[in-house]
Amino acid sequence: MWNVDEILxxxxxxxxxxxxxxxxxxERLCGREDHPTAEQLYKELKKDYPTISFATIYSTVxxxxxxxxxxxxxxxxxxxxxxxxxxxxxxFFCQKCGRLEDIEMNQEEVERLKNLSKYRTQSLQVYLYGLCPECDNR
Amino acid sequence: MWNVDEILxxxxxxxxxxxxxxxxxxERLCGREDHPTAEQLYKELKKDYPTISFATIYSTVxxxxxxxxxxxxxxxxxxxxxxxxxxxxxxFFCQKCGRLEDIEMNQEEVERLKNLSKYRTQSLQVYLYGLCPECDNR
DNA sequence: AATTTACCTTTAAATAGTTATAAATTAAAT
DNA sequence: ATTTAATTTATAACTATTTAAAGGTAAATT
Known part of the structure; x- marks a missing residue:
């Protein structure tokens, strides 16, 4: 988890x-468990920084x-x-409502996946698509 | 692998x-091992279908x-x-040149990953990022 | 503390991929 | 051959993201 002072x-x-x-x-990103878009950050930050721009958000991110x-x-x-x-x-990404949830993966699994390629893998993303329980029941 | 007649x-x-x-x-997609973009398909198809449009490509795909x-x-x-x-x-996606390569995964691995979520997973993507050998040597 | 400077933010416009609309075309049913 | 409903096309619209230039500011320097 993030430590604001360390990052600064x-x-x-x-x-x-x-x-x-x-x-x-x-500060606004610290401790979040969700996955904001540039627009969400923009809206939130605008309250404290009325002049903030997308360019700043994108460059900082x-x-x-x-x-x-x-x-x-x-x-x-x-x-x-x-x-x-x-x-x-x-x-996990819900194809209907766009809900996005973290899913834990143990280190072994991560390593196994990274090693699937003969090239040196620097990072990895695993995306599961489906319907979340709410959307599935309609 | 694709069977054109079956799909038609x-x-x-x-x-x-x-x-x-x-x-x-x-026909143009059949048997391909690469991963064309809409623009690539557009350029290729334009030879046979000079009037083809992006809208058609996107909708067909x-x-x-x-x-x-x-x-x-x-x-x-x-x-x-x-x-x-x-x-x-x-x-595998090369972050420098954009090269995109298939990597095999066995069925067990696929199932294990799909089951990481408690929700019902319909599809799955696993993306490895890094540098391909060519780009790594520069 | 004032000045300077290089970096940063802002505004505005540009870009690029993708999608929507409406008119023209065409596959295929009649 | 005619009809009809789906499809394609051309064009414009849209949206997320990036760029460029002008002004603003953190922090180093004096």
């Missing part, structure tokens, strides 16, 4: 400026990804979701 | 018209997906790739 220190030590926007984005703090999920064809964690795990 | 018969039996464009798209003949891959953030097969397997 790391940003600073890499020569990045600690702007209010960056702090706000890191990209920075956090490069630093290994978050993952970009392409499970949803329509838009990118951000997952503020790096530990490998799978995701 | 199935289309017809479901009440879909066998248009020249649909036949051309099915969607039809084939609904009928269970092909999969839509979201491994590449930039664009959708189509995989003319339904057997579950993993994909």
């Amino acid at each position: 220190d790391k940003l600073k030590s890499k020569g990045y400026k600690l702007t209010g926007q960056r702090k706000a984005i890191v 990209q920075l956090l990804e490069e630093m290994g703090y978050l993952q970009t999920l392409t499970v949803d064809e329509k838009k990118t979701h951000f997952d503020p964690t790096w530990a490998a795990h799978a995701h | 018969d199935k289309l017809k039996s479901k009440g879909y018209k066998l248009t020249g464009q649909r036949k051309a798209i099915v 969607q039809l084939l997906e609904e009928m269970g003949y092909l999969q839509t891959l979201t491994v590449d953030e930039k664009k959708t790739h189509f995989d003319p097969t339904w057997a579950a397997h993993a994909h």
